[in-house]
Amino acid sequence: MKICVVGTGYVGLVTGTCFAEKGHTVCCIDIDEERIGKLKKGISPIYEPGLDELIERNQREGRLFFSTKIRDGLEGTQLCFIAVGTPPADDGRADLAQVLAAIDDIGSELSHSCYIVVKSTVPVGTGTLLCKRIKNHLRERGMEKINLEILSNPEFLKEGMAIEDCLHPDRVVVGAASDEARAVMRELYRPFVSEEKIIFMDPASAEITKYAANTMLAARISFMNEIAQLCDKVGADVLSVKKGMASDRRIGEYFLNAGCGYGGSCFPKDVQALCYIGEGQGLDMTMASAVSKVNRKQKELLQIMMRERFGEDMEEIEAAIMGLAFKPHTNDMREAPSITLIRGLLNCGASVRAYDPIAMDEAHRLLPDNVQYAADIESLLAGADCAVIVTEWPQFKEADWEKFGGLMKRKIVFDGRNICDPEKMRALGFEYYCIGRNMRPR
Numbered sequence: 190m191k192i193c194v195v196g197t198g199y200v201g202l203v204t205g206t207c208f209a210e211k212g213h214t215v216c217c218i219d220i221d222e223e224r225i226g227k228l229k230k231g232i233s234p235i236y237e238p239g240l241d242e243l244i245e246r247n248q249r250e251g252r253l254f255f256s257t258k259i260r261d262g263l264e265g266t267q268l269c270f271i272a273v274g275t276p277p278a279d280d281g282r283a284d285l286a287q288v289l290a291a292i293d294d295i296g297s298e299l300s301h302s303c304y305i306v307v308k309s310t311v312p313v314g315t316g317t318l319l320c321k322r323i324k325n326h327l328r329e330r331g332m333e334k335i336n337l338e339i340l341s342n343p344e345f346l347k348e349g350m351a352i353e354d355c356l357h358p359d360r361v362v363v364g365a366a367s368d369e370a371r372a373v374m375r376e377l378y379r380p381f382v383s384e385e386k387i388i389f390m391d392p393a394s395a396e397i398t399k400y401a402a403n404t405m406l407a408a409r410i411s412f413m414n415e416i417a418q419l420c421d422k423v424g425a426d427v428l429s430v431k432k433g434m435a436s437d438r439r440i441g442e443y444f445l446n447a448g449c450g451y452g453g454s455c456f457p458k459d460v461q462a463l464c465y466i467g468e469g470q471g472l473d474m475t476m477a478s479a480v481s482k483v484n485r486k487q488k489e490l491l492q493i494m495m496r497e498r499f500g501e502d503m504e505e506i507e508a509a510i511m512g513l514a515f516k517p518h519t520n521d522m523r524e525a526p527s528i529t530l531i532r533g534l535l536n537c538g539a540s541v542r543a544y545d546p547i548a549m550d551e552a553h554r555l556l557p558d559n560v561q562y563a564a565d566i567e568s569l570l571a572g573a574d575c576a577v578i579v580t581e582w583p584q585f586k587e588a589d590w591e592k593f594g595g596l597m598k599r600k601i602v603f604d605g606r607n608i609c610d611p612e613k614m615r616a617l618g619f620e621y622y623c624i625g626r627n628m629r630p631r
């Protein structure tokens with residue numbers, strides 16, 4: 190099949206590359222010339238394990254192309270994907286400017302019938318809006334005979350696992366009105382999943398599915414974070430509680446890890462956008478709003494624990510921050526708990542030194558100038574009053590605390606991801622604080 194993908198951000202690039210990997214011919218379009226220039230040379234603008242090799246091989250084998258001209262992508266294409274960003278506007282609403290610009294571009298060049306598939310996460314009803322808009326363009330150009338249908342095909346890619354998620358999805362959700370469109374989507378995804386894993390529905394349901402799925406996952410995390418706080422109050426262990434709950438097959442084990450809050454480009458924005466959509470329909474969206482509210486408070490928790498330990502004035506405190514990315518295996522720091530923590534500590538006067546295996550460039554861009562950076566774990570911890578674990582990178586999980594304790598000024602650890610064993614840490618002489626397993630009533 191010949192496919193056009195508009196947008197070479199995270200979703201567009203991964204999806205387009207994986208379509209090519211499965212044998213389709215794909216042209217990825219972006220207005221950013223520098224980005225397209227680099228991609229043509231095989232340089233990926235994002236860090237995602239396995240992506241560079243796939244881009245290089247599929248370009249070399251003539252299945253994957255990059256261009257800044259929509260005309261190149263549309264030529265002979267059966268399917269045109271829109272995979273541009275929908276960042277949150279100030280009021281929480283998804284900002285559709287890039288999606289509208291993409292549909293205008295397509296409408297000004299399209300000269301044959303095709304299916305337009307929205308992969309970007311968009312509010313309910315966007316498909317209908319886009320359909321009207323592109324038909325206006327075609328009418329102005331005297332091309333109203335062209336047959337068009339707008340489909341919804343939300344993505345469920347996890348950063349760091351995106352290639353695997355894309356090549357072997359749990360399910361594919363497709364919102365399509367006509368049988369013909371469904372047949373084309375079935376054909377597209379045949380090399381990826383068995384037919385029963387393709388779930389067809391109307392476009393509005395597909396649009397809601399994306400928001401509802403992400404909000405449900407975020408809700409599980411916020412719920413466990415609330416339970417973790419209760420555990421700390423009464424002297425219980427949230428990991429035991431999780432184990433006890435998760436062994437009920439109806440509950441399962443995923444997304445029940447308490448920690449210092451969720452971040453990333455999806456959960457915070459999608460939960461907020463769902464609230465906005467529901468409130469626009471006159472609903473309270475009590476559950477979804479609570480999920481956001483709990484998370485905002487959770488991101489403050491590490492600094493609250495540190496203020497309880499050191500006092501409001503932290504002028505004398507050197508804090509070593511372990512991990513800056515919103516989760517391991519990515520350099521993405523969007524909405525990362527590390528940002529909230531570091532700003533809070535600087536406000537209290539603390540000196541902040543930070544280290545992340547791959548997010549250092551992002552950190553320089555996003556964090557205040559007075560943050561210092563270390564080149565490795567040893568230099569991060571040397572002379573520090575405390576270590577604060579914010580991202581559960583494998584190298585932090587495997588840390589040799591006996592050795593590292595010897596480098597620190599004071600042996601104090603705040604573990605925002607519950608990756609250390611509390612008993613071992615205390616046996617090594619650490620003052621160890623974590624989330625929901627401090628086991629001392631407060």
Ligand code: UDX
Pocket residue numbers: 344345346347348349403406410443444445446447448449450451452453454455456515516
């Ligand atoms: C998420 C969804 O999983 C994916 O389906 C969707 O398309 C995009 O959003 P992603 O943002 O890449 O993917 O990260 P994910 O692995 O889901 O983690 C999100 C956040 O939740 C991270 O900050 C992570 O640390 C946190 N988290 C996750 C927890 O705090 N506890 C958990 O048990 C799981």
